[in-house]
Each structure stands twice: as C-alpha cells, then as structure tokens.
Amino acid sequence: MKKILVAGLGLIGGSLAMALRGFEDFEVVGAVRSQATFEKARAMGAADRLTFDPAAELPGADVVILCQDPAGIIAFLEEHRDRFKPGCLVWDVCGVKTAVMEAANRLPRGVDFIGCHPMAGKEVSGIANAEPGLFRNTHFIVTPGPEATAEHLDLLRRMADWCKFGDVIETTPERHDEMIAYTSQLMHIIAVSVCDNDELFSCQGFEGGSFRDCTRVAALDPAMWTQLFTLNAPALTKMAAALEARIHQYRTAIENNDREALRAMLAHASDRKKRINLERARGDDVRPSF
Amino acid sequence: MKKILVAGLGLIGGSLAMALRGFEDFEVVGAVRSQATFEKARAMGAADRLTFDPAAELPGADVVILCQDPAGIIAFLEEHRDRFKPGCLVWDVCGVKTAVMEAANRLPRGVDFIGCHPMAGKEVSGIANAEPGLFRNTHFIVTPGPEATAEHLDLLRRMADWCKFGDVIETTPERHDEMIAYTSQLMHIIAVSVCDNDELFSCQGFEGGSFRDCTRVAALDPAMWTQLFTLNAPALTKMAAALEARIHQYRTAIENNDREALRAMLAHASDRKKRINLERARGDDVRPSF
Numbered sequence: 001m002k003k004i005l006v007a008g009l010g011l012i013g014g015s016l017a018m019a020l021r022g023f024e025d026f027e028v029v030g031a032v033r034s035q036a037t038f039e040k041a042r043a044m045g046a047a048d049r050l051t052f053d054p055a056a057e058l059p060g061a062d063v064v065i066l067c068q069d070p071a072g073i074i075a076f077l078e079e080h081r082d083r084f085k086p087g088c089l090v091w092d093v094c095g096v097k098t099a100v101m102e103a104a105n106r107l108p109r110g111v112d113f114i115g116c117h118p119m120a121g122k123e124v125s126g127i128a129n130a131e132p133g134l135f136r137n138t139h140f141i142v143t144p145g146p147e148a149t150a151e152h153l154d155l156l157r158r159m160a161d162w163c164k165f166g167d168v169i170e171t172t173p174e175r176h177d178e179m180i181a182y183t184s185q186l187m188h189i190i191a192v193s194v195c196d197n198d199e200l201f202s203c204q205g206f207e208g209g210s211f212r213d214c215t216r217v218a219a220l221d222p223a224m225w226t227q228l229f230t231l232n233a234p235a236l237t238k239m240a241a242a243l244e245a246r247i248h249q250y251r252t253a254i255e256n257n258d259r260e261a262l263r264a265m266l267a268h269a270s271d272r273k274k275r276i277n278l279e280r281a282r283g284d285d286v287r288p289s290f
Numbered sequence: 291m292k293k294i295l296v297a298g299l300g301l302i303g304g305s306l307a308m309a310l311r312g313f314e315d316f317e318v319v320g321a322v323r324s325q326a327t328f329e330k331a332r333a334m335g336a337a338d339r340l341t342f343d344p345a346a347e348l349p350g351a352d353v354v355i356l357c358q359d360p361a362g363i364i365a366f367l368e369e370h371r372d373r374f375k376p377g378c379l380v381w382d383v384c385g386v387k388t389a390v391m392e393a394a395n396r397l398p399r400g401v402d403f404i405g406c407h408p409m410a411g412k413e414v415s416g417i418a419n420a421e422p423g424l425f426r427n428t429h430f431i432v433t434p435g436p437e438a439t440a441e442h443l444d445l446l447r448r449m450a451d452w453c454k455f456g457d458v459i460e461t462t463p464e465r466h467d468e469m470i471a472y473t474s475q476l477m478h479i480i481a482v483s484v485c486d487n488d489e490l491f492s493c494q495g496f497e498g499g500s501f502r503d504c505t506r507v508a509a510l511d512p513a514m515w516t517q518l519f520t521l522n523a524p525a526l527t528k529m530a531a532a533l534e535a536r537i538h539q540y541r542t543a544i545e546n547n548d549r550e551a552l553r554a555m556l557a558h559a560s561d562r563k564k565r566i567n568l569e570r571a572r573g574d575d576v577r578p579s580f
Contacts, residue, residue, distance in 0.1 A: 119498040139495055169495040179496035182489045187500035190480055192559035193536040197529070199472045200562055204570060205429055205459040206469035208409040210477035213503035218563035222556035226549050233544050239487070240541040244534050246483040251530040254523050259516050266512035269482035272490055273508035280494060 005061040007031045007054050007076060009041050011122060012093050013067025014130030017047040019163040021132075029057055040127045058083040063155070066092040070227040074103040084111045089152040091116040095180060097143045097173035099231045104145070112152045115143035115173055117180070118165065123219045137166035143173045181235035188225060189240055191218035295351040297321045297344050297366060299331050301412060302383050303357025304420030307337040309453040311422075319347055330417045348373035353445070356382040360517040364393040374401045379442040381406045385470060387433045387463035389521045394435070402442045405433035405463055407470070408455070413509045427456035433463045471525035478515060479530055481508035 004026045006017040017030045030047030031054040032038045041050055051057055058064065058080055066073045073092050084090060090113045094100045097115045104113035119139040122129055140160040144153060160168050171179075194211075195218040203211075229236055253262040294316045296307040307320045320337030321344040322328045331340055341347055348354065348370055356363045363382050374380060380403045384390045387405045394403035409429040412419055430450045434443060450458050461469075484501075485508040493501075519526055543552040 119496070121498070138498065141496065167495070171495075176496070179489065179493050182487060183493050183497045183501040186484070187504050189537060189540050190484075190504060191500070191563075192556060193533055193540060194476070194480075195559045195563045195566075196536050196555075197472060197532060199469065200566055201569070203469050203473050204566075205457070205461075206409070206431065206466070207473045208411070208428065210481070210507045211473040213506060214477050214480060215563060216503060217500045218559055219567065220556065220560050222553050222560055225556055226553040229544050229552060230547055230549055233547065237541050237545050240537055240544075242487060243483055244537050244541070246486050247479060247530055247534050247537075250479050250483060250519075251527050251534070254519050254530075255527050257520055257523065259520055262519060263512050263516040265486075266482060266510065266515055269485045269508055270510050270512055273481075273485045273505060276485075276490055276494075277509065279491070 002026045002062040003057070003060055004028050004063040004065065005031060005054065005057050006047065006065045006067055008033075008067035008072065009037055009046055009050075009127050009130070010067060011125045011127070011129050011134075012118065012120070013065070014041065014044070014046050014127040015120070015132060015134040016065060016067060016093070016118070016163065017041075018044070018130060018132035019135060020159065021045075021048060023159060023162045026063070029061070031057065037127050044127065044130070046127060046130065055080060055083055059085055061085055062088055063159075064088060064090045066090065066094075069224045070094050070096060070099065070231055073100055077103045077107065081107055084108070086110045088112070089114065089155060091156065093118055095184065095228050096231045097176045101143065101145065101173045112147065112149055113145060114148050114152060114156060115145075115176075116156070117141040117143075117176065118163075119184075123217055125221050125224075133164070136164040139167055139169055140165040141169045141171065141176055143171060143176050177232050178235045181232055181239045185229060185232060185236050186239045186243060188217050188220055189229075189236075190243075191215050192220070194218070292316045292352040293347070293350055294318050294353040294355065295321060295344060295347050296337065296355045296357060298323075298357035298362065299327055299336055299417050299420070300357060301415045301417070301419050301424075302408065302410070303355070304331060304334070304336050304417040305410070305422060305424040306355060306357060306383070306408070306453065307331075308334070308420060308422035309425060310449065311335075311338060313449060313452045316353070319351070321347065327417050334417065334420070336417060336420065345370060345373055349375055351375055352378055353449075354378060354380045356380065356384075359514045360384050360386060360389065360521055363390055367393045367397065371397055374398070376400045378402070379404065379445060381446065383408055385474065385518050386521045387466045391433065391435065391463045402437065402439055403435060404438050404442060404446060405435075405466075406446070407431040407433075407466065408453075409474075413507055415511050415514075423454070426454040429457055429459055430455040431459045431461060431466055433461060433466050467522050468525045471522055471529045475519060475522060475526050476529045476533060478507050478510055479519075479526075480533075481505050482510070484508070 006013050009030045009032050017028050020028050028047045029049045031051050073094050092100055101115050120134045157168055194215050296303050299320045299322050307318050310318050318337045319339045321341050363384050382390055391405050410425045447458055484505050
C-alpha cells in the first residue's frame with residue numbers, strides 16, 4: 001500500500017485528508033501538532049491514521065501534502081528537506097505560489113514539488129469545520145516547476161478528480177499570484193475595509209444580500225492573511241491602488257452630479273459584468289471535468 | 291371589494307403584485323405602460339386585472355403602490371396628485387427616501403403617503419424575473435411621515451406579513467438614506483469598480499466565492515442606479531471617501547511590509563465582523579416576524 005502524508009489538519013488539510021480517503025491504493029496519514037486537533041481528527045475519522053511525528057513518516061511517503069499556513073509550509077520544507085522519499089510527489093495548498101516555489105527550489109533533486117492552490121475555503125478555520133465535500137466544483141490551480149514529471153501531474157489530476165474539484169488550471173507561480181491578488185486577496189481587503197466603518201453595528205435591519213456577500217470573508221484569520229498579503233505585496237498593492245482610483249472616479253462623478261459621466265461608467269461596468277457572466281456560462285459547458 | 295393599484299410592473303412591482311394577490315378583500319390591479327409588459331404580466335397572472343390607465347383607477351384605489359424608478363415615482367406623484375382617493379394609503383418602493391418624501395409632501399391632505407423600501411432584489415430586472423417569493427425573509431423598511439395613521443401603518447404591516455417579509459423596520463428618511471448608502475449603494479460602487487479592472491476577462495479559473503459574491507450586483511441597471519446614487523450624493527460620497535481611505539491604509543501597511551500594523555488592523559476588522567455575526571444571530575431570535 002502506498003502512502004499520502006497530509007501535514008497539518010486544519011480546515012483545508014482536514015478536508016483534503018477526508019476527501020482523499022479511499023483514493024486508489026493509498027493510505028492517508030494525517031500529521032498533527034496539538035492534542036486537541038488529534039482528538040478532533042480521530043473523532044471525525046479525518047484520516048486512516050494520525051501521527052505527531054511527520055519526520056518518521058516522510059521516508060515512506062509517496063505523496064506529501066503541505067497544509068500549514070504559508071510560513072509553516074516554508075519552515076517544513078527547510079526542516080525536513082533531506083527526509084523526503086526519492087521520487088515522491090510533494091504539493092502544498094498555499095494561497096501564494098512564488099514564495100513557496102522559491103522555498104521548494106532548495107529540495108533535493110528527485111523530489112518533485114508541484115505548487116497547488118485549492119480555491120476552496122470558509123470564513124471559519126480548523127479541523128472542526130473541515131468536510132470532505134469542501135472542494136466540490138471549485139478550481140484546483142497547479143503551478144508545476146520545470147522538472148515536474150508527467151506521471152506526477154497525472155497523479156495530481158486523479159487526486160483532484162477524486163476530491164471532486166470542478167477543474168484543474170495549470171499556470172505559472174507569477175501569473176497565479178497576480179490573478180489571486182485580484183480575485184481573492186483584494187476581496188478580503190474590501191471586506192475588512194467595509195467592516196471598519198463606524199456604522200457596522202448600527203446598520204442592522206438595513207443590510208441586504210449585497211452587504212452580507214461582500215463582507216462575508218471579513219471574519220478572516222489575521223495571522224494567516226498578514227502572511228498571504230505581505231508575501232504577495234507587489235501584485236496586491238497594484239490592485240488596491242487601481243481600486244482606490246476607480247472608487248474615487250465614481251465618487252467624483254456623484255459629487256459633481258455629473259449624471260452623464262456616471263451613467264456611462266455604470267453602463268461600461270455593467271456590460272463587462274454581463275459579458276463575463278455569459279463567457280463563464282459558455283465556459284462551463286466545454287470545460288473538461290477531469 | 292377594496293382595491294390595491296400597483297403602478298409599474300417591473301421586478302419589484304411585478305413581484306409585489308403577485309405576492310399581494312389574495313390579500314384580505316383586496317383586488318390587485320397592475321398598471322403597465324408597454325404592450326410587452328402587459329402580455330408578460332397577463333401570461334404570468336401577475337395581478338387580478340391589468341390596465342394601461344392608472345388615472346382611471348386612482349379615484350377608486352384604497353392602496354396605491356408606486357413601483358417605478360425614482361424619477362418615475364416622483365413624476366407620478368406630481369402628475370396624479372389630485373386623482374388619489376381621499377383617505378387612501380400610498381406607498382413606494384424607492385431605494386432612497388428623503389427625495390421621495392419631499393415629493394410626497396405636495397400631495398393633498400388626507401392622502402397618507404408612507405415611504406417604503408423592500409430590501410429585496412436580483413441582478414436582473416423586469417417582470418420576466420418577478421416572483422411572489424422575492425421578499426421572503428428580507429427587511430421591509432418604512433419611513434412614515436408625521437401624519438401617517440396608525441390604521442395605515444397596521445395595514446402596511448399586514449401586507450408585509452402577507453408578502454412574507456422577515457421584519458418591518460421603522461425609521462426616518464434621513465437615517466434610511468445614510469444606512470442604505472453604506473449597506474447597499476457602497477456595495478454596488480465596489481462591485482462595478484472591481485469589474486472595471488483590466489484583468490476581469492483574463493481571471494477565469496482563478497475566481498472563488500468571494501469574487502463571485504462581491505461582483506454579483508455589478509450587472510446593474512445604469513439609468514436607475516445613476517438616479518439612486520445622485521439622489522443620495524451626500525451620504526454616499528461620505529461612505530465612499532471613508533472606504534477609499536481605509537483601503538489606502540491597508541495598502542500602505544502592505545507596501546511598507548509593516549506586519550504588526552497589518553495584523554492589528556486585520557484582527558480589529560475580523561473581530562468586528564465576528565461580533566456582528568453573533569449579534570445578528572441573537573437578533574434573529576427576538577425579532578418580531580410580523
């Protein structure tokens with residue numbers, strides 16, 4: 001029997017371990033650090049087996065999945081670089097990829113690291129919130145290094161399929177980080193910025209779907225998102241500056257009561273949104289499901 | 291049999307007419323302007339009866355509900371001011387209240403106008419998208435004038451109950467407009483501003499739930515939102531300026547790699563979001579359902 005080692009059983013790691021149970025002829029071993037996570041993971045049946053000692057498992061692990069926070073992933077790669085099994089596949093789940101791929105460059109030859117980002121999540125963290133269906137119909141982004149083997153990429157796709165991801169997107173670490181700055185990190189900056197308004201606690205009764213949707217992700221983990229934001233500072237600050245400038249343009253048009261300009265700006269954005277909705281609807285039809 | 295006249299059968303008016311059918315001993319009459327809306331409303335059974343001539347219906351209408359766009363509501367009040375039945379209840383569905391209440395001040399004495407805002411909607415408009423369940427568990431905001439009768443307020447609450455609104459919130463037009471600038475209008479400014487980014491069409495495959503949620507309302511009706519924004523300019527521009535400033539603070543902390551400041555800001559906002567989630571959960575238990 002082959003072995004998958006999932007290092008770190010939080011929301012993502014716990015969900016992945018559960019989702020991967022029964023995959024081909026692999027045993028799923030979960031590595032935890034706290035007694036509380038151990039107890040909870042055992043009660044939930046989160047893995048075939050649990051351990052406090054990843055170092056002892058690494059030499060026999062055919063697949064290693066790193067599910068700690070960004071600093072934890074980078075530290076694990078450094079601490080255990082010489083314990084990985086030659087020929088094994090290592091992948092991670094970090095929301096930034098350039099910094100992680102740089103750390104993985106220091107692994108020995110023959111250890112195949114493929115950067116991954118399962119675009120799934122919740123506003124709550126920890127094993128208690130993990131569930132095997134978390135990845136259903138979400139994107140699984142993959143940033144293979146130049147030496148990634150076709151065999152490992154195929155294995156990764158089979159795992160993604162088993163976990164019910166909606167699709168697998170291959171790209172470069174740099175492109176991933178630019179796109180994620182826009183589609184994910186900026187949405188979190190917006191959500192926390194909206195929640196910093198004095199009226200947050202007095203607006204009850206006036207909130208509709210758009211307010212709930214926009215602020216949903218504000219209940220984030222401050223330590224983890226501090227890491228994610230600062231590890232992707234150039235791309236994210238560029239996106240934030242563009243957003244500030246555009247909100248400022250809308251504000252100016254409203255202040256000046258310039259209805260023609262405002263209407264033209266709104267029509268432009270609304271058309272773009274409708275076009276992307278249509279493109280995505282078409283894309284869904286033809287997208288390979290793996 | 292008494293009569294409710296619903297003037298304007300778009301998304302909101304059409305949904306209200308459908309939801310109100312069967313309410314007590316009222317006939318629901320829908321006033322439309324285009325042949326296309328007439329045909330669609332008839333096919334959907336949107337009202338007990340349809341008309342192209344609201345002027346002929348007004349003298350016999352006990353309740354009049356104005357469901358046009360903001361300029362249409364204000365124009366209707368001016369055009370028909372002397373046709374309303376003495377003692378009738380008139381209410382509207384406009385997303386700004388101060389400007390509408392001012393226009394309603396010119397109605398004859400004995401016509402009881404109560405400003406309303408059903409906080410329901412969709413990203414698509416028109417009778418074709420109307421549905422009687424649109425208001426289920428949403429807020430129904432009411433801004434009564436100083437001369438609103440208790441009898442009419444009670445009638446309004448019974449209608450809200452019949453339409454399955456989650457609650458009825460009474461407030462002033464000024465307070466409504468401040469709160470809506472924050473909870474609704476600002477969310478629409480954010481959504482269109484995000485969609486104006488060059489990467490909108492290249493980010494497919496990288497978008498998660500937060501991006502879909504935040505941009506959902508960008509496919510808005512430019513003419514209507516131009517009216518809503520400019521009719522509420524002072525409150526909205528204040529909210530937009532505060533948001534710009536806060537995003538700028540996050541950007542500066544990230545640019546400076548000031549992790550301590552960033553972490554403190556994120557912890558502050560995240561705590562606020564968690565507190566408001568808890569307060570809302572408690573509030574739901576005690577809120578009268580009407």
